[in-house]
Amino acid sequence: MQVKILGCSGGIGGDELQTTSILINENTIIDAGTGLVSLTLEQLTRINSIFITHAHMDHIASCPMLIDSTAELRTEPLVLYALSDTIDSIRKHIFNWEIWPDFSEINVKEFKSLKFCKVEVGDEFEIPGAGKIIVGPAKHQIQGCSYLLIGKHDKLFFSGDTSYDKSIIEFINHHKTINHIIIECAFSKKDQELAKLSNHLDAQSVTQMIKEFDCKSKIYITHLKPSQRDLIMDEILEDEELMKNYHVSRLFAYQVFTL
Numbered sequence: 001m002q003v004k005i006l007g008c009s010g011g012i013g014g015d016e017l018q019t020t021s022i023l024i025n026e027n028t029i030i031d032a033g034t035g036l037v038s039l040t041l042e043q044l045t046r047i048n049s050i051f052i053t054h055a056h057m058d059h060i061a062s063c064p065m066l067i068d069s070t071a072e073l074r075t076e077p078l079v080l081y082a083l084s085d086t087i088d089s090i091r092k093h094i095f096n097w098e099i100w101p102d103f104s105e106i107n108v109k110e111f112k113s114l115k116f117c118k119v120e121v122g123d124e125f126e127i128p129g130a131g132k133i134i135v136g137p138a139k140h141q142i143q144g145c146s147y148l149l150i151g152k153h154d155k156l157f158f159s160g161d162t163s164y165d166k167s168i169i170e171f172i173n174h175h176k177t178i179n180h181i182i183i184e185c186a187f188s189k190k191d192q193e194l195a196k197l198s199n200h201l202d203a204q205s206v207t208q209m210i211k212e213f214d215c216k217s218k219i220y221i222t223h224l225k226p227s228q229r230d231l232i233m234d235e236i237l238e239d240e241e242l243m244k245n246y247h248v249s250r251l252f253a254y255q256v257f258t259l
């Protein structure tokens with residue numbers, strides 16, 4: 001399984017700062033943030049499965065135009081997998097014939113262009129030719145989930161957007177041999193209140209959470225607020241106890257993992 005980071009920033013600002021989207025081999029993505037715009041039309045057309053973590057704009061921004069741009073070129077529907085509340089929000093607020101047409105009702109070819117598939121935490125799906133994906137827990141301002149990717153050799157966990165929560169620590173420790181953990185941190189320590197209010201992690205709470213992981217995974221920090229990205233990383237990396245026991249670094253756009 002090849003996993004390529006298309007976008008991993010908490011905001012936009014040039015090629016390196018695009019919002020969350022992760023490409024798995026050629027046909028599957030996790031989240032459809034602005035990072036997706038780096039793909040060509042041919043590459044976009046090959047995507048037939050999107051696993052969404054939650055309905056916030058920075059994770060779904062490219063969804064409407066992905067389906068519109070590729071509908072006529074598709075040989076099968078685009079399937080959007082997400083938790084029940086996430087699908088309800090996306091249908092109500094985006095594919096509502098007002099902001100965008102409801103492509104799940106449109107036959108551009110002999111099939112509906114878009115299908116929705118509800119998932120629950122614990123569900124497992126095959127990614128053909130790559131491995132599998134398991135829906136994990138998250139605790140965000142709205143309903144959200146994380147995902148665990150299992151390839152032939154390695155495992156990668158992606159937190160999505162989340163605040164500190166025991167269920168995530170238990171999920172990671174239960175799956176033990178996870179080689180790579182991508183975890184969000186949106187704010188620096190000075191914005192702790194804002195982090196709590198918006199159910200994100202800040203430099204202090206992410207450090208606390210990582211220290212409760214049993215495994216010796218490599219940890220990558222994602223979703224950094226663009227204007228605070230260096231400050232947040234400095235605050236995390238200056239924790240001596242953390243750095244003695246864990247390998248922590250910043251996640252970058254276009255980084256590739258082979259699982």
Ligand SMILES: [Zn+2]
Nearest residue numbers: 054056140161
């Ligand atoms: Zn969010």
Ligand SMILES: [Zn+2]
Nearest residue numbers: 056058059161
């Ligand atoms: Zn986000």
